Amino acid sequence: MTISQAQQDIILKLDKLDLTNPQLEADILLSYILKKPREWLLAHPEFKVNSLQIINYKLKIRRRLKGESLAYILGHKYFYGYKFIVNKHVLVPRPETEMMVDIAREQRTKNKEQTIFVDVGTGSGCIIIALAKKLKYGKFIAVDISKKALKVAKENARLHSLENKISFLHGNLLSPIINNKSITNHQSPITICANLPYLTPIQLKNSPSIQAEPKNALVGGFDGLKYYRELFKQLKLLPNKNITVLCEIDPSQSKAISKLIKEKLPECKFEIKKDLRGLERLVILKK
Ligand SMILES: C[S@@+](CC[C@H](N)C(=O)[O-])C[C@H]1O[C@@H](n2cnc3c(N)ncnc32)[C@H](O)[C@@H]1O
Structure with missing residues (x-):
């Protein structure tokens, strides 16, 4: 069998999955x-x-x-x-x-003053590792x-020779940071990246393609906002000034999260950015 025949064979076999780009998948495989x-x-x-x-x-x-x-x-x-190792x-x-x-990356200060980047719910480490790869200065915590x-995140940091540049901490959202004097006594700006579980149980049930992924990385309580609610509570305990929080959301949550921020963090300014598909995807919050 030639490469071109194998490509056709794979595309035919993948037909059942109704993929948007089966050719791409056949090529990657x-x-x-x-x-x-x-x-x-x-x-x-040939x-x-x-x-x-x-x-x-x-078999695959x-x-x-x-x-x-x-x-x-x-x-x-x-x-x-960048390439990231992933598993279940x-x-x-x-x-x-x-x-x-x-x-x-836009939040880093122009002078060499060190911005502290915190990736809450780091998963594979993709966000903090991409940041640490791209930025020369900064303190990086996941x-x-x-x-x-x-x-897995530590393995990925090693893969990119960043094991000494990123601290990996185990804990609930910001709690390992709140109790860390070397951060709370710091005058540097902090940027918190939070791609926390934000799906509702119904959204998960209706998405067959994500069933193999870890549930604790996907579902955020009945309305998907459980973890952001807790994060905003913890944010109040962080004494630092000049904090930016970036939260990824499902586009359907933009009204609910706006209401939540207005209620729980009335002193903060925020905006919601659209993704490349024009869907409201990223909350930028300034404390
Ligand atoms: C949606 S995944 C995002 C992973 C990665 N940041 C990304 O963008 O691919 C959410 C991650 O948050 C973690 N997580 C869930 N609850 C958490 C909590 N209370 N504190 C810290 N991390 C949590 C999960 O283990 C999972 O790795």
Whole structure:
């Protein structure tokens, strides 16, 4: 079988999944199995795929047809141009979250005064690692309640040679920070990145494609805002001035989260940014 025949075979097999871009998925899968870049596949459509490679892709398609995401099957996902190891203990990084990294980068101070970046609910570590890769100066901290997720995040930090630049802390939202004098006594600006679980149980039930992902990374109570409610409470306990909080939301939550901020943090200014699809996605809150 040639590469081009294998691509057609994969596309046909993936037909049941109703994917937006089956060709892309076929290419990513084949490129992984043949250990060649996608461009190489395009340039060598007549190259022969051996029988072991055919068995390998068929096994992976079987898992894919059972609803597992391609990222879990391959064990990695690209985010902000960097490769991240993923497994069933972490959420697969989403392209819409890249906007949070863009906005967080804009918050750094122009002089060398160190901004403190805190990634609450770090998962694979994709946000804090992308920031630490891009920014020369800054203090980088990541928190997660899941020890298994923190293990993956640390592995990713090692993969990008950042294990000495990022502190990984275990705990509930900001609690490891609130009790840390080296942060609360600091005069530097703080930028908190929070992509916390924000789906409702009904949204989760209606999304077959995300069933293999960890529930504790997806669902945020009955209205999806449980963790943001708690985060805003904790924010009041952080004595620092000049804090920016970035929260990713589901577009359907923009009214509810605006109401919540007005009620719980009336002294804060905020705006909600739209993502590339024009959907309200990111709250930028200034304390
Ligand atoms: C939606 S995932 C986001 C992961 C990653 N930041 C990303 O953007 O791909 C939410 C993460 O928050 C973590 N989490 C859930 N509850 C938490 C809590 N109370 N404190 C800290 N982290 C929490 C989960 O373990 C999960 O890794």
